[in-house]
Amino acid sequence: MTYLWINPVSEKMISAEALERMLEKHALTRVVCRENWGEIVLRKYRELLEHADGTFADARCPAAVSLVRSLQPEIRIADIEPILIHCARELAERPDLADARKIITTPCRILADMGNKLELKDTHFVPWNRFLASIGEPMEPAPDASPIPPGFFKDLPFPVVSKSGRPAIESYVTGNxxxxxxxxxxxxxxxxxxxxxxxR
Known part of the structure; x- marks a missing residue:
């Protein structure tokens, strides 16, 4: 059996009807996490910031982390894995999913590469567009608004600055x-x- 975990971005890129047809056609079983990893990751950041001094960078986006490390090594990167990786670890270790193939879809190549380097048991990370291409299914148009927009940390009781896009990140971290x-x-x-x- 092959289990499919669809990340929230990919989930918004396919209608419920098309998803059901695809799962049935390709003998895939959709699986969801039992833990609320978004809330758990947010709690980890709150605990980190409560007990540490200085400035930390969010570590959920490996492309942004790589950029910050190259531009401003003074900024510490939080040692907290992305939510998607937390989900994948749960699925890879769950007894009810043992000895079955797990596919984790990602919104980008770099996140898929990060996941695959972990070599989790029977678990493969693949960008959503490559996954669809591998099974011969068409892409639906990408949503205009992100299901994961900036603002994940807005309710934390600390000074949080949100930057998206390479130019904005570069400009911010190279200043003071x-x-x-x-x-x-x-x-x-x-x-x-x-x-x-x-x-895309």
Whole structure:
């Protein structure tokens, strides 16, 4: 049996009817996480910022993390894996999914590469567009608004600055204003992951 976990960006790129047809046609079983990893990751950031000094960068987007490391090594990167990776770890370790193939769709190539390097048991990460191409299914148009927009950390009781898009990130981290923030939310794609190379 093959289980399919669809990330929230990809989920918005296919109608419910088309998804059901695709699952049945290709003998795929959709699976969901039992844990609320979004809330758990948010709690991890809150705990980190409560007990640490200085400025941290959000680590959910590996492309943005790589950019910040190359431009401003003084900014510390939070040692907290992306939500998608937390989900994948749960699925790879769940006894009820043992000995079955797990496919994790991603909004971009770099996140798929990051996941595959973990070599989780029977688990393969693939960008949404490559997954559809591999099974011969067409892409539906990408949504105009991201289901994962900037603002994930807006309710934290700390100074949080949100930057999306390479030019905005470069401009911010090469200046001095970043020193006034406790956390910098970073998304490499402008306004969110719906502009990732795995969904466009």
């Amino acid at each position: 204003d970043w020193k006034n923030a406790k956390l910098i939310e970073l998304l490499y794609c402008v306004q969110g992951c719906h502009r990732g190379d795995g969904v």
